[in-house]
Amino acid sequence: MPTRAELAAERIAPALAGRDVLEAACGSAEFSLAAAELADSVTCIDLDDSRLSPAVYDCENLRFRQMDAAAMRFADESFDTAVLYNAAFHLGDKLDAAVAECLRVLRPGGLLCVISTWSLDRPVLTDALLPLLTARGLRCRLSTDEPFWLVQARKSPSERSRS
Numbered sequence: 001m002p003t004r005a006e007l008a009a010e011r012i013a014p015a016l017a018g019r020d021v022l023e024a025a026c027g028s029a030e031f032s033l034a035a036a037e038l039a040d041s042v043t044c045i046d047l048d049d050s051r052l053s054p055a056v057y058d059c060e061n062l063r064f065r066q067m068d069a070a071a072m073r074f075a076d077e078s079f080d081t082a083v084l085y086n087a088a089f090h091l092g093d094k095l096d097a098a099v100a101e102c103l104r105v106l107r108p109g110g111l112l113c114v115i116s117t118w119s120l121d122r123p124v125l126t127d128a129l130l131p132l133l134t135a136r137g138l139r140c141r142l143s144t145d146e147p148f149w150l151v152q153a154r155k156s157p158s159e160r161s162r163s
Helices: 004-011 030-035 054-058 088-105 122-135
Strands: 020-023 041-046 062-066 079-085 106-116 140-145 148-154
Touching: 004 030, 004 148, 020 030, 030 041, 030 054, 030 062, 030 079, 054 062, 079 088, 088 106, 088 122, 106 122, 122 140, 122 148
Parallel strands: 020 041, 020 079, 041 062, 079 106
Antiparallel strands: 106 148, 140 148
16 A cells, blocks of 8 residues: 555656655655655755654665755755645745745756645645745646645746846
8 A cells, every 4th residue: 555655756756757856844754755766866855864764765866965945055956846745834934935945946947846635734835835836926736636735836947046
């Protein structure tokens, strides 16, 4: 029986397959482990590694970096896809900064995917994230297919990151 993280990765498989993927605020990195089955490379970050699955260190195309999602130390346009999996509520007042950083490190045409299977995240998605993305001029889409809520926003193919 697949885990929810594996089902979530399947749900966005085209955004992962053959791509360089970032999972910000990864927690245990269960989504990153599932994404690594499809992606060329996966980088997952979190403030600490206290919840990190030991399996992360056995996966060839997956690496963990201790880092704040609201202040990433990656170069602009480093990833094709950025994912927040069950993290929106936990980001709290850092959501705006974390989203800005995810968009900064996305390549032009890259995709931001915010996936939730937690009811705590849902008001954050509808009341904070969607207005935030819209205010940034991004077209975004919310799909609600239980147990998954998924917000997707694509960075414009012509938009270059501003450092």
